[in-house]
Amino acid sequence: MHAWPASEVPALPGKGRDLRIHDTATGGRVTLAPGPVARIYVCGITPYDATHMGHAATYNAFDLVQRVWLDTKRQVHYVQNVTDVDDPLLERAIRDGVDWVGLAERETALFREDMTALRMLPPQHYIGAVEAIPGIVPLVERLRDSGAAYELDGDIYFSVDADPHFGEVSHYSTELMRHLSAERGGDPERPGKKNPLDPMLWMAAREGEPSWDGASLGAGRPGWHIECVAIALDHLGMGFDVQGGGSDLIFPHHEMGASHAQALTGEFPMAKAYVHAGMVALDGEKMSKSKGNLVFISKLRRDGVDPAAIRLALLSHRYRDDWEWTDQVLRDAQERLGRWRAAVSRPDGPSADALVEELREALSDDLDTPTALVAVDRWAELQAAEGGTDDSAPGLVSRAVDALLGVAL
Template sequence: MRSWSAPEVPSLPVTAPPVSLHDTASGERITPTPADGAPARLYVCGITPYDATHLGHAATYVGFDLLHRAWRNAGHDVHFVQNVTDVDDPLLERATKVKVDWVELAERETELFRQDMQALRVLPPQHYVGAVESIPLAVELIEVLDKAGAIYRVETDLYFSVSADPAFGDESGYDRDTMLRFFGERGGDPDREGKRDPLDCVVWRGEREGEPSWPSPFGPGRPGWHIECAAIARHHLGGAFEVQGGGSDLVFPHHEMCAGHAQVAEPGTPFAQVYSHAGMVGYDGEKMSKSRGNLVFVSALRNSDIDPMAIRLALLRHHFRADWEWTDAELFDAVDDLARWRKAVALGAGAEAAPVVTEVLAALADDLDAPRAVAAVDAWVGATLGTEGLADTTDADAAAAVLAVLDAALGLTL
């Protein structure tokens, strides 16, 4: 599948510090370190393209774009992979409801997602992989799991036995009651008769009337959601890659199941070194979701002549792991802030730039602390403009240095 175009990103004259991240599995701060000469590897779970990109999606992908940039600024090559779940129940249900071919719907919404990511200056993945095109990878992984004794059949469906992974539950840290609740709420089928354990998840969904299916050694059907990401990540990144990323709603069951599949397929090798999760964005008092009808779409804001950099700046004012609520006032504050920043850099000279460059890079190395980085830029702008328009200038090249770190580290262009 085609990714989106990469923006030009300046190289900085200084090297950023190593990046540490909060790890969901351990609850500790970890500095994932690639092997000598190897790239830093990142997998971020992508969209199911049945609707447009909302600000909850955007906050997640902008958050992990900060990691991509921080690694690059620390001197690492980055191998970034993202999937698109271009066949799944929500997509098929949406296509039926609006009377559109499911392939057409998936292609249209995926293209809109590309446009949104490009407008927000999110660096693209090297491999942008659809579920449909990765079916052979999923089939191959299911066969490996079957040989390991971790697969069983219920009617025409194949299930993964979570008991096959001794580390099952380590990624989320949830107790069984919490797992069962989330499994039922997030696409699982804990009450299905014939399963060995209510938490076992489907890896191959046998053919249903009116649904797309593909041939396989197990009979016609299509892969489950979790096996899709596990297969794509293992194929393109290998085992124990540095960071598995996504929204906090993926902690369980999705990331737990992905880890289980990979760890049974390759015993003794963890799926990822660090599990990093973005917070949820709310609107009108609730988490943004299709079911609640409280979505704010990136494309709608762009089409109403909102500068995409204002959208990105509004997102950056919140730590990527925090839960928070979007307001129109925050967006318009970001529009005003950009105007001030542009006024400051237009002067060319300004307050000394070296401290703000150092602080921005240090903040992002500290668990991607974008609010701290933005505050450093705000302080530089205030010092440069002064209370009556212009402060005493001390650094003739300040604007160029600030513009470079804004772009390279925060993904903002003025």
């Protein structure tokens, strides 16, 4: 599966700072100091509907992580998956009377278009669950053969008790884990499981549903969590720098994925930091496909909204915070974009060297984009009020905003 084209990231004078970021597993900030190549895995979409604002907020957060790393003169090895076979996708295809493969391909293509328009940096490896199945099957077999997994009526389940570190990503109570498991695709009430929280690794073939050859597992398809584990281990290995996604993935997805990988390898932790973006609401409720309260990126683009304004709307909120999309949020972003573009369109202006360092400091401080935006606002206000004599300043501001915030002026 191919990703989307990369936009050029301008080089800035000097060097950026190492990123201090909130780690869900420790509950505090950690300083990420990767080697020459920083490694990041971000969980991708289940392509049964178009890219909405919640998706965009998540991918914007991890785009910023990459930009901070690139500014420190590191390379970035970024991997993202596409869950192109799963119950929600199959259910949507049945509801709409369409082929599930065609639905997944169409929505994945639209996602690529949205990511391109928003100038999100693409992953080096963009892997679908279906194409990952040949690598998933041996991992499930290894877990079963080692006693970390077991069979139940043809399905294969992972035993959470096989990982002594289970629970150390979310630190949730057992009661909350059971509730979220039931809410987010698990089956804690199924009779015969060793532990109600045990997640499915391999689902035996069901009539009328797609299945693949699972060698000694029999025909079936993979569970949700083992998909990401197989892709991450194959392309990044254990101990990569950041596991990213929305905060709704803390449990069960990232908790279970970590336990799968740790049981497979005997190593800990799977990732050095677990980083999660907040949820975006509309009319007082979290945006979700099940509720249908979505603001689609493609719809905004069709209505003529500049993708740079959408990105500025995202950047006006701290990535970890939950927030609500409103028409006013977009209007504020559009007005800000206009002020910034007017400021950099002049032939000279106030020196921007200090601004570049302010942007670097804000972003290195747990991706503090609201502070970064205010810093650019101050430069633009000074430009409008007093101007300046530095003929390199407007170009430097434009390059810095592009390189660090992903906004093309």
